[in-house]
Amino acid sequence: MRFFILIVLVVFLGMNYAFAAGDAEKPPQMDWSFSGPFGTYDRGALQRGFQVYKQVCSACHGMDLKSYRNLTDLGFSEDEVKAIAAEYTVIDGPNDEGEMFERPARPSDRFKNPYPNEEAAKYANNGALPPDMSLITKARKDGANYTYGILVGYEEAPAEKELMAGQYYNKYMAGNVIAMAPPLSDGIIGYEDGTDETVEQYAKDVTQFLVWAAEPELEERKQMGIKVILFLLVFSGIMYAVKKKIWADVKH
Amino acid sequence: MGSADRKPFDNPAIEWVDSRLPIFTMINKEYGVFPTPRNFNYFWNFGAIAMVILVLMLLTGITLAMNYVPHADYAFNSVERIMRDVNFGWLIRYMHMNGAHFFFVAVYIHIFRGMYYGSYKSPRELLWILGVVILLLMMATAFMGYVLPWGQMSFWGATVITNLFSAIPLVGDSIVTWLWGGFSVDNPTLNRFFALHFLLPFVIFAVVVLHVWALHVTGSNNPLGIDTKGPQDTLPFHPYYTMKDTFGILAFLIVYAAFVFFMPNALGHADNYIPADPLVTPAHIVPEWYFLPFYAILRAITFDIGIPFTDIVFIEAKLGGVIAMFGSIALLFALPFLDKHPVRSARFRPWFRIAMLLMVVNFFLLMVCGAKPAEGVWVILSQIGTLYYYAFFLVLIPFFNKKEPVKELPPSIHEAVLKGA
Numbered sequence: 187m188r189f190f191i192l193i194v195l196v197v198f199l200g201m202n203y204a205f206a207a208g209d210a211e212k213p214p215q216m217d218w219s220f221s222g223p224f225g226t227y228d229r230g231a232l233q234r235g236f237q238v239y240k241q242v243c244s245a246c247h248g249m250d251l252k253s254y255r256n257l258t259d260l261g262f263s264e265d266e267v268k269a270i271a272a273e274y275t276v277i278d279g280p281n282d283e284g285e286m287f288e289r290p291a292r293p294s295d296r297f298k299n300p301y302p303n304e305e306a307a308k309y310a311n312n313g314a315l316p317p318d319m320s321l322i323t324k325a326r327k328d329g330a331n332y333t334y335g336i337l338v339g340y341e342e343a344p345a346e347k348e349l350m351a352g353q354y355y356n357k358y359m360a361g362n363v364i365a366m367a368p369p370l371s372d373g374i375i376g377y378e379d380g381t382d383e384t385v386e387q388y389a390k391d392v393t394q395f396l397v398w399a400a401e402p403e404l405e406e407r408k409q410m411g412i413k414v415i416l417f418l419l420v421f422s423g424i425m426y427a428v429k430k431k432i433w434a435d436v437k438h
Numbered sequence: 439m440g441s442a443d444r445k446p447f448d449n450p451a452i453e454w455v456d457s458r459l460p461i462f463t464m465i466n467k468e469y470g471v472f473p474t475p476r477n478f479n480y481f482w483n484f485g486a487i488a489m490v491i492l493v494l495m496l497l498t499g500i501t502l503a504m505n506y507v508p509h510a511d512y513a514f515n516s517v518e519r520i521m522r523d524v525n526f527g528w529l530i531r532y533m534h535m536n537g538a539h540f541f542f543v544a545v546y547i548h549i550f551r552g553m554y555y556g557s558y559k560s561p562r563e564l565l566w567i568l569g570v571v572i573l574l575l576m577m578a579t580a581f582m583g584y585v586l587p588w589g590q591m592s593f594w595g596a597t598v599i600t601n602l603f604s605a606i607p608l609v610g611d612s613i614v615t616w617l618w619g620g621f622s623v624d625n626p627t628l629n630r631f632f633a634l635h636f637l638l639p640f641v642i643f644a645v646v647v648l649h650v651w652a653l654h655v656t657g658s659n660n661p662l663g664i665d666t667k668g669p670q671d672t673l674p675f676h677p678y679y680t681m682k683d684t685f686g687i688l689a690f691l692i693v694y695a696a697f698v699f700f701m702p703n704a705l706g707h708a709d710n711y712i713p714a715d716p717l718v719t720p721a722h723i724v725p726e727w728y729f730l731p732f733y734a735i736l737r738a739i740t741f742d743i744g745i746p747f748t749d750i751v752f753i754e755a756k757l758g759g760v761i762a763m764f765g766s767i768a769l770l771f772a773l774p775f776l777d778k779h780p781v782r783s784a785r786f787r788p789w790f791r792i793a794m795l796l797m798v799v800n801f802f803l804l805m806v807c808g809a810k811p812a813e814g815v816w817v818i819l820s821q822i823g824t825l826y827y828y829a830f831f832l833v834l835i836p837f838f839n840k841k842e843p844v845k846e847l848p849p850s851i852h853e854a855v856l857k858g859a
């Protein structure tokens with residue numbers, strides 16, 4: 187019986203592996219600080235990643251599920267968050283006179299979306315809709331590696347591949363065609379902490395920021411997980427001993 | 439449930455209740471001294487494990503429902519609000535989401551146990567049938583629950599599966615419109631799915647009560663598949679099996695917790711984190727893994743059934759697939775009446791044993807097929823798998839009824855145990 191279960195498992199996993207071929211190239215497998223059961227975010231990378239998002243990606247991609255107040259997670263103080271929010275102007279209202287009015291954003295406001303609606307977003311991007319970034323790393327398979335891959339995966343299109351205006355060749359995108367111009371290039375963002383100003387570094391940082399955006403609970407979840415698993419291990423160990431003792435004098 | 443032969447309790451409070459409603463007497467009878475075969479292996483843990491997960495699903499489900507908004511415009515974001523802003527909302531949601539996966543893990547192992555050791559045979563036919571009813575209810579519940587977050591897979595999965603009913607001749611399209619409450623999967627569909635998803639787990643709970651009631655009438659089967667013949671063959675449920683079940687449940691929960699806390703989305707599909715969009719069809723619409731074998735059977739019927747070499751078609755391919763899929767569950771209902779072989783346990787049925795183990799391999803094969811696009815070699819493999827699935831019930835089992843030799847069985851459980859069988 188046991189032997190048989192083993193065989194079934196091996197065959198099943200084998201089949202899954204052998205046939206797990208995808209359409210686009212498999213994204214690069216990066217070594218992230220947040221992977222693994224003890225993983226945590228790197229606050230420096232998160233802050234730099236936010237800078238990349240703010241200065242580059244936010245021109246096209248909204249993050250509707252995030253509020254400015256969430257930025258305290260990245261290690262910003264409340265005052266810093268207030269200052270960041272105040273850089274944006276949002277529409278509020280109606281006021282007592284029934285008029286909508288503009289005011290500086292507050293920490294409780296959602297990230298300001300670059301476009302008033304989806305149609306405007308498409309119109310500004312050759313008909314392609316830049317997806318919301320709040321969940322992007324969960325909304326793609328192998329999300330963190332994939333997002334990093336997209337950002338560094340631009341290449342000269344092979345001769346036989348015809349690209350239309352506004353299309354670019356990206357080896358990690360399904361079908362290899364993406365409607366986003368390469369958003370990053372070396373040196374476009376000035377880091378204050380002396381970190382390399384390369385496309386790879388920007389891509390790594392902004393990806394980590396996006397993973398945080400999608401899974402803000404990740405650190406709490408993993409730390410709780412360690413405790414829960416330890417508890418269950420000890421408890422089941424005790425129960426195993428209890429069971430053994432109770433059954434010691436019965437043949438079964 | 440009578441109280442005539444009640445023994446008084448020492449504790450006056452317990453005695454006060456018990457003499458009016460003999461609930462403590464019942465608990466003691468059914469879970470305290472209940473005579474249970476002494477030779478269970480760990481496969482007998484999975485009923486209790488399924489029970490624990492059912493309770494877990496009810497508790498997390500009710501808490502989720504307190505924060506969920508069943509409206510096409512708000513459902514997706516209300517789930518994200520639970521994940522981000524509700525205290526421990528992520529924990530509740532991930533427990534519920536992975537709980538569904540592990541519920542099926544437990545129940546599929548539980549069903550395998552029932553088949554392998556012949557627990558479905560007389561006198562446990564009704565117990566088995568109630569089990570299959572639970573399985574059907576679980577499938578319906580899981581399907582509708584998956585629609586609630588209103589992601590891309592929710593929407594398109596619901597569209598594909600409800601569309602199956604359009605294969606029914608004449609009234610199919612009307613039935614689909616009726617199910618949808620409109621002309622496509624939309625807000626009314628989401629509303630009714632939420633209502634039903636809230637209701638069905640309680641129905642499952644009720645059927646589980648019947649299931650366990652029936653079990654306590656016949657008593658449990660055991661790995662040898664022979665009847666218990668007296669007190670030497672059994673042990674009181676408590677403490678022997680209460681403690682063994684507790685250990686089994688905890689061991690199972692370790693694996694479950696590893697998923698909940700460290701890879702909560704590993705068993706799901708990334709596309710469901712994209713909000714539902716009726717205008718964008720995902721490249722591959724794939725159901726959750728626990729439906730894949732049945733999905734593969736559905737898609738295996740790629741041909742019309744009619745009179746060969748003519749244009750006469752009785753059953754179109756689509757309808758054929760739907761019939762094959764529902765038929766595969768119907769066969770589980772029929773199993774106790776198809777298998778007439780006098781021996782229960784596969785331990786003493788070498789032919790059935792091989793067929794049964796191949797059935798497990800076949801289940802995994804169909805699972806892989808269901809996940810792949812329906813083209814090329816995958817169609818052929820699905821067809822082979824479907825053929826074997828049906829042949830197991832309709833050809834092999836009737837054949838074994840007549841031809842499989844009846845081996846000599848151990849005289850009793852305790853004699854077999856003492857010999858170390």
Ligand code: HEM
Nearest residue numbers: 482484485486488489549552557566569570572573658659
């Ligand atoms: C909500 C899901 C279910 C729960 C909570 C549940 C619960 C239980 C429990 C507590 C037992 C006794 C312990 C054991 O033998 O493992 C049991 C026995 C049994 N169950 Fe289930 N069950 C479920 C689903 C099913 C399904 C889907 C089937 C079959 C299609 C099934 C078939 C059986 C059979 C045949 C037995 C008697 C086993 C024997 O004595 O060998 N159950 N169930």
